Amino acid sequence: MIDTAFIHRRAENNVGDFACTPGNYFDLGRHEFFGFTQEVPSCNLAVLGGGQVFRDVVNSTIYNLGRAKKRVVWGVGISPKDRASVGYDLVEGNCDLVSTRNWGIEGCEYVPCASAMSPLFDKAPEPTHDVVLFSHAKKSDKLVRVSGMREQNNHSGTMADAVKFIASGATVVTNSFHGTYWAMCLGRKVLCVPFNRKFEFFRENPVMVSPDDWPDQIKNAERREGVLQDARVLNQQFYEKVQNLI
Numbered sequence: 701m702i703d704t705a706f707i708h709r710r711a712e713n714n715v716g717d718f719a720c721t722p723g724n725y726f727d728l729g730r731h732e733f734f735g736f737t738q739e740v741p742s743c744n745l746a747v748l749g750g751g752q753v754f755r756d757v758v759n760s761t762i763y764n765l766g767r768a769k770k771r772v773v774w775g776v777g778i779s780p781k782d783r784a785s786v787g788y789d790l791v792e793g794n795c796d797l798v799s800t801r802n803w804g805i806e807g808c809e810y811v812p813c814a815s816a817m818s819p820l821f822d823k824a825p826e827p828t829h830d831v832v833l834f835s836h837a838k839k840s841d842k843l844v845r846v847s848g849m850r851e852q853n854n855h856s857g858t859m860a861d862a863v864k865f866i867a868s869g870a871t872v873v874t875n876s877f878h879g880t881y882w883a884m885c886l887g888r889k890v891l892c893v894p895f896n897r898k899f900e901f902f903r904e905n906p907v908m909v910s911p912d913d914w915p916d917q918i919k920n921a922e923r924r925e926g927v928l929q930d931a932r933v934l935n936q937q938f939y940e941k942v943q944n945l946i
Contacts, residue, residue, distance in 0.1 A: 714855060752898055774942075775801045775813050866888065870888065
């Protein structure tokens, strides 16, 4: 029997989905990784998340976690609508700890995405470009492009590749959630081009602009101080709570 099953979205090439599982950063014994549609074997602990995966968490809790002794939801995107749903009541009733990466969700512990624990943020290179664009591979059809501006998308390569690219810009324009988060963790100026409400729940939101006029707004990009340190402290504290369960 394994100690811990880490369950997160693994079927696509989205670099954020692969990077956001706490299993990449925290020691919880002998472990394996699973997708949300897989049945989890007998284990002492099942950890679900992170990512924008609330519906997956609900379904996995119902169908796939029967052999897990303890269950934890770690840094999952949970909206106010999700929090008020029957699905949340089901998850809360069947899991030992529940946390969300979304700030301000009443009655739900705030734990930012665990990817902030990556050592990549401790050795990031200095900027070599004034502005770079980190785009979402599937949500950028309406996003204006600027000729000559360096661009990379969130389905290209590894987290290391993404962080290196994001760090290369003094200002980062992005419509990717993890692009936004990682740019703020790196202390870069950020201009966020949101395509839904999931971008509205950082502790301190970035400057947000529309996909068609962002080139005129680059001068308004801002840093957010303390994002990396805050995320690491909160994840470490949550890790200690998880350890106390087992």
